[in-house]
Amino acid sequence: xxxMHRFALAGPLLIYLTVDAQPEVVALDVFRGSxxxxxxxxxxxxxxxxxxxxxxxxxxxxxxxVWAIEAxxxxxxxxxxxxxxxxxxxxxxxxDDLMILQQEGRxxxxxxxxxxxxxxxxxxxxxxxxxxxxxxxxxxxxxxESPPPAARSLPFGVRETIFLMAVNLKSGKxxxxxxxxxxxxxxxx
Numbered sequence: 001x002x003x004m005h006r007f008a009l010a011g012p013l014l015i016y017l018t019v020d021a022q023p024e025v026v027a028l029d030v031f032r033g034s035x036x037x038x039x040x041x042x043x044x045x046x047x048x049x050x051x052x053x054x055x056x057x058x059x060x061x062x063x064x065x066v067w068a069i070e071a072x073x074x075x076x077x078x079x080x081x082x083x084x085x086x087x088x089x090x091x092x093x094x095x096d097d098l099m100i101l102q103q104e105g106r107x108x109x110x111x112x113x114x115x116x117x118x119x120x121x122x123x124x125x126x127x128x129x130x131x132x133x134x135x136x137x138x139x140x141x142x143x144x145e146s147p148p149p150a151a152r153s154l155p156f157g158v159r160e161t162i163f164l165m166a167v168n169l170k171s172g173k174x175x176x177x178x179x180x181x182x183x184x185x186x187x188x189x
Contacts, residue, residue: 008049008056010071015056017045025056025069037074041067046088052113053096059089066101068114077114093134098169100139104129108139110172120172130162138175139167142183 004026007016013027013036023043027036043060050057055077057068064085068078082089082103089101092108098119099111105127110119124143131142144160164178 005045006048006058008051010051010054010056013071015049015069015071017049017058019045025067025074027071027074039069039074039076041079047091050091050094050099052094052099055114057091057094057099057113059091059101061088064088066099066111066116068099068116078116080111080116092132093139093169095169100134100169102129102132108141108167108172110169122167122172122174128160134169137169139169141165141167 003019005017005019007014012029012031014030015025015027018024018026023041023045025039025041028034029036041060043062043065045058046061047059051071052068054071055068056071057066059066064082064087066078066080066082066089067076069076087103087106089103091099092102093100097113099113100108101111102108105124107121107123109121111117112119126146128144128146129141130144133140142162142164144162146160162180162183164181165174166176167173168175
C-alpha cells in the first residue's frame with residue numbers, strides 16, 4: 001500500500017501525495033471510498049498541497065518544479081521547472097489565480113495560475129527569513145540582513161539588522177519597509 005504524505009480536501013475528494021518509489025497524486029472520493037484518479041509525478045514533495053480554485057498545487061525538489069493538477073479530473077495544468085534546479089521553492093500563499101513562492105535568500109515570486117507565467121519577483125539576495133504572513137492585499141515579511149564582510153571582521157562585529165517589508169500582492173511593489181522595528185533581537189525569532 002502507498003503511504004499518504006500530504007493532503008488537501010477539494011469537495012468530496014481527499015487528494016494526497018504518496019512517498020513511495022513511484023510518487024503519485026491520488027484523489028480518493030471520501031463518500032464512496034474509491035480512488036477517482038491517480039497521476040505520477042517526479043521528485044520529492046517540498047511543500048504542502050494547497051487548493052487554488054479548481055486545482056491543487058505543490059512543489060518538488062529533484063527536480064525543482066511547480067505542479068498544478070485539476071482536482072476533479074486529475075489533468076495536469078502546470079508542470080513548470082524552476083530556473084535553478086538546485087534550489088527549493090516553498091509555497092507561501094495560494095489564491096484562485098496566484099501562487100507566491102519563496103526561494104530562501106533569493107526572491108519571492110508570484111506565478112499566475114494555471115499558466116505558471118511570472119507575475120512579479122521581489123529579490124531577497126542576502127536576506128534571511130524570520131516570518132512571512134499574507135493578508136488580503138499584502139505580503140508582510142520580517143527579515144534580517146547580514147552586515148557586509150568588512151563589518152563582520154571588526155572586533156565586536158556588527159549584528160544582523162532586522163526589517164519589516166510589505167509587498168503588494170497584485171503588483172509585487174514594495175509598499176513600505178521599516179528598518180529596525182522595535183521587535184527585539186532577530187536571533188531569537
